[in-house]
Each structure stands twice: as C-alpha cells, then as structure tokens.
Amino acid sequence: MGQGPRTVREAGEFGLIAELAVALPEAARAGPELGIGIGDDAAVWTPSPGEAVVVTTDSLVEGIHFRLDWTDWLSLGHKALAVNLSDLAAMGAVPRIATVSLGLRGDEPVEDLRNLYRGLGALAARTGTRIAGGDIVRSPHGRALHVTALGETRGGRVLRRDGARSGDVVAVSGTLGASAAGMALLAGEGDRRAATADVLVAAHLRPEPRLALGRSLVEVGASAAMDLSDGLYGDLPKILAASRVSARIDLGRLPVAAAVRALFPERWLDLATRGGEDYELLFTVPSTRWDEVDKATRDVGSTVTAIGEVVPATAAGPRMVVFGLGGGEREIAPGAFDHFEGDG
Ligand SMILES: [Mg+2]
Incomplete structure (x- = not known):
C-alpha cells in the first residue's frame, strides 16, 4: 500500500x-x-x-x-x-x-x-x-x-479596443504596480517583512476581475477598453493602434499604492508602467461622460483615475507620449511584453 x-x-x-x-x-x-x-x-x-x-x-x-x-x-x-x-x-x-x-x-x-x-x-x-x-x-x-x-453581452453591446477618439479621457481602475511589486517580493526583492507586503503579494496571486466595472463602462458609453495584463506601456499602445490615435499620459497622475512607492522607492514607476498583471481596466471615455463614469464606478465599489487624454495620431501613426514627475515630454516606444522574449 x-x-x-x-x-x-x-x-x-x-x-x-x-x-x-x-x-x-x-x-x-x-x-x-x-x-x-x-x-x-x-x-x-x-x-x-x-x-x-x-x-x-x-x-x-x-x-x-x-x-x-x-x-x-x-x-x-x-x-x-x-x-x-x-x-x-x-x-x-x-x-x-x-x-x-x-x-x-x-x-x-x-x-x-x-x-x-x-x-x-x-x-x-x-x-x-x-x-x-x-x-x-x-x-x-x-x-x-x-x-x-x-x-x-448585456443589450448586445461590448467594449472594444478600436473606439478611442481624440479628446477622450484615458483612465485606469484601481492602482498600478501592486502585482508586479508582489512578484518582486516573492522573488526576494524588497522588504518581505513590511506590514504591507502581504497585500502586494495577494494582488499578484489573487487578482480580482473588474466585472462590475466593465458592465458599468458599457452602460455609461466608454469608447474603448481592455484589461491590463502586460503593463500600461505594453497595453495602451494596443488601444492606440486599434483606434489609430495617440495619447498623452501624465505620469504624475498614475494611481500607485503608497506601499509600492515605499517598498520600491527606486522602481515604483517602472513597476507601475511595465510591471504587468494588474488586471485593472484601461479605458477611454468622452470627456463629457467623465462625471458619469466616476459616479457609476463608485456605485460598484471601484475607483477610477484619469491619467491622460487621447490626441490625434501623427503622420507617423499612433504615439504614446508621457510627461510629468519632473520630466519633459517623451515618447514611449510601443514595447509590448513579448511572450517569447528571452527564448533566443
Ligand atoms: Mg486582455
């Protein structure tokens, strides 16, 4: 036996x-x-x-x-x-x-x-x-x-990636970088014994799908949406490419949890923009609807933060431009996460 x-x-x-x-x-x-x-x-x-x-x-x-x-x-x-x-x-x-x-x-x-x-x-x-x-x-x-x-679907409608228009607000739900910070802690980086470490590890191991928020965004008329799996810098270019528009993002407005900033003082911006696996929603909405979005999201217990605006694409095509946090305007190359990177 x-x-x-x-x-x-x-x-x-x-x-x-x-x-x-x-x-x-x-x-x-x-x-x-x-x-x-x-x-x-x-x-x-x-x-x-x-x-x-x-x-x-x-x-x-x-x-x-x-x-x-x-x-x-x-x-x-x-x-x-x-x-x-x-x-x-x-x-x-x-x-x-x-x-x-x-x-x-x-x-x-x-x-x-x-x-x-x-x-x-x-x-x-x-x-x-x-x-x-x-x-x-x-x-x-x-x-x-x-x-x-x-x-x-509810009412036959869905949120797509190709509906962003110049003048729309660019927004995200929740906070960015907590999952990547949690993974860094699991990998032995940062202070695993910090009081806030467990929350970050949980964000990585047990992400919460934003289902109620997604349905609210359909109802209030968001113009485009996707979930953030590859980080803001990996995912926003996908909406911009599908919609043939550019975006200007104010890094000073990114919602990043205090715990991420405190445990990773050198890397928090990198974790928030390139870390991935946030599973928050990234979306665009006509600016006239922003107050409605804000109210609807609070009704379903979510938070949303406006982080920038959609602008017309240049002759060269869609661009993602960032500014703020003491830096001037600069373009972020669409460096989407590559699933086969590191294999070669
Ligand atoms: Mg997705």
Missing part, C-alpha cells in the same frame, strides 16, 4: 474528474441554463435570447506564469479563472460558463487539485460562472492550466 497522500496517478482520470466536480461549490456546477455539464461528451448551454456570446481563453504554464513555491493551489485556481474573467470584464460581458483543462505530471496529491478547484470554484460561484467541464492530460515536462470562459 502506498504511503502518503493519494496522487493523481492513483486516482486515475475518471476518479479525479469525479472528485474535482465535488470540490466545486453548488453554485459553480450545472444550473438550469447549463442543461448538461461535467460528465457527458460535451456541455450544452443556452445563452440569453438576443445576446451575443463572448469567448476568451488563457493558459497558465508552470515556470512561466506560476511557481508552486510562490503560490498555493487555492490561489492558483483563483488566478487561472480570474485572468479569463478579466478579459470578459474588459469586453463588458457577463461571465456564464468556463471549461478547465489541466496538464499534470501525475505525482500531484489529489488534495492539491481539490484545492485548485476550491479556489477556482469560489470565484466562479461569486461571479455566476458555471464550470461546464474540461480535460485532464498527462504533461510530464511541466504543469499547465488552460481555461476557456464564455460570457454574454
């Missing part, structure tokens, strides 16, 4: 699927609109009449997107779903169902996977997302979590 906790290999694929389904809270399992869920060949879902379906998928790969010595399985489950729901939030969509595929080595204790599903299930239940099924495959060279989330 084997000693120690039962592993994925010992449970077998079907045993594990059954145990993981049970680890989900009731509210994250099949509901009336999900006619057939986990356990059949495929899930069947009926979207609301007249609404469009919004689909997104995102993967977390061990060693690239997560390290098991930095995260617990509950948080990992939360994050695997959260990064997908963040994309739905950025579209102003309402999450409905998600599928989860796991690439596992086989030596994982079943209890770890149950915790993964508990973390994922808690966020799913809280956001009205049903886990409709998935797949488990052997992946001996590294673990990976693949989640696909489906949402639907």
Whole structure:
C-alpha cells in the first residue's frame, strides 16, 4: 500500500474528474441554463435570447506564469479563472460558463487539485460562472492550466479596443504596480517583512476581475477598453493602434499604492508602467461622460483615475507620449511584453 497522500496517478482520470466536480461549490456546477455539464461528451448551454456570446481563453504554464513555491493551489485556481474573467470584464460581458483543462505530471496529491478547484470554484460561484467541464492530460515536462470562459453581452453591446477618439479621457481602475511589486517580493526583492507586503503579494496571486466595472463602462458609453495584463506601456499602445490615435499620459497622475512607492522607492514607476498583471481596466471615455463614469464606478465599489487624454495620431501613426514627475515630454516606444522574449 502506498504511503502518503493519494496522487493523481492513483486516482486515475475518471476518479479525479469525479472528485474535482465535488470540490466545486453548488453554485459553480450545472444550473438550469447549463442543461448538461461535467460528465457527458460535451456541455450544452443556452445563452440569453438576443445576446451575443463572448469567448476568451488563457493558459497558465508552470515556470512561466506560476511557481508552486510562490503560490498555493487555492490561489492558483483563483488566478487561472480570474485572468479569463478579466478579459470578459474588459469586453463588458457577463461571465456564464468556463471549461478547465489541466496538464499534470501525475505525482500531484489529489488534495492539491481539490484545492485548485476550491479556489477556482469560489470565484466562479461569486461571479455566476458555471464550470461546464474540461480535460485532464498527462504533461510530464511541466504543469499547465488552460481555461476557456464564455460570457454574454448585456443589450448586445461590448467594449472594444478600436473606439478611442481624440479628446477622450484615458483612465485606469484601481492602482498600478501592486502585482508586479508582489512578484518582486516573492522573488526576494524588497522588504518581505513590511506590514504591507502581504497585500502586494495577494494582488499578484489573487487578482480580482473588474466585472462590475466593465458592465458599468458599457452602460455609461466608454469608447474603448481592455484589461491590463502586460503593463500600461505594453497595453495602451494596443488601444492606440486599434483606434489609430495617440495619447498623452501624465505620469504624475498614475494611481500607485503608497506601499509600492515605499517598498520600491527606486522602481515604483517602472513597476507601475511595465510591471504587468494588474488586471485593472484601461479605458477611454468622452470627456463629457467623465462625471458619469466616476459616479457609476463608485456605485460598484471601484475607483477610477484619469491619467491622460487621447490626441490625434501623427503622420507617423499612433504615439504614446508621457510627461510629468519632473520630466519633459517623451515618447514611449510601443514595447509590448513579448511572450517569447528571452527564448533566443
Ligand atoms: Mg486582455
């Protein structure tokens, strides 16, 4: 008889699927609109009449997107779903169902996977997302979590990247740089024993998708939006390119938590602009609607900060210009995060 906790290999694929389904809270399992869920060949879902379906998928790969010595399985489950729901939030969509595929080595204790599903299930239940099924495959060279989330529009409208117009306000929700600061702390940089360190680490391990804010932004008429996964300097150029406009950003107005500035006095601006994984919303809105946006976001318990304005593109194309914090105007080259950087 084997000693120690039962592993994925010992449970077998079907045993594990059954145990993981049970680890989900009731509210994250099949509901009336999900006619057939986990356990059949495929899930069947009926979207609301007249609404469009919004689909997104995102993967977390061990060693690239997560390290098991930095995260617990509950948080990992939360994050695997959260990064997908963040994309739905950025579209102003309402999450409905998600599928989860796991690439596992086989030596994982079943209890770890149950915790993964508990973390994922808690966020799913809280956001009205049903886990409709998935797949488990052997992946001996590294673990990976693949989640696909489906949402639907409300009133048939979505937030796109290509609607920013000259004169619009550029704004972000929440604060920038907390996740990157948390990751730096996990990597051994900065003062991990500081009173505020845990909040920053939590921002990295358990990002909160801004779903209510995304829906508010649709209602108030935001002109463009996306979620911040690659940092302001990586992501804003994507809106500018899609909308064929430029932007001027006042660095003095960036919302950066006091803890980030205090623990990383030399690097806080870099963390806030290039750090990534904030999972806040970056959006543009006609300036005449700003007061409405401000009120609507407070109604859903969010904060938003205007950080600049959209201006016409130059003959050379869209540009991102920054100023403030004692520096003159300078252009930031669109250096989007490159997923394959470092491979060469
Ligand atoms: Mg996104």
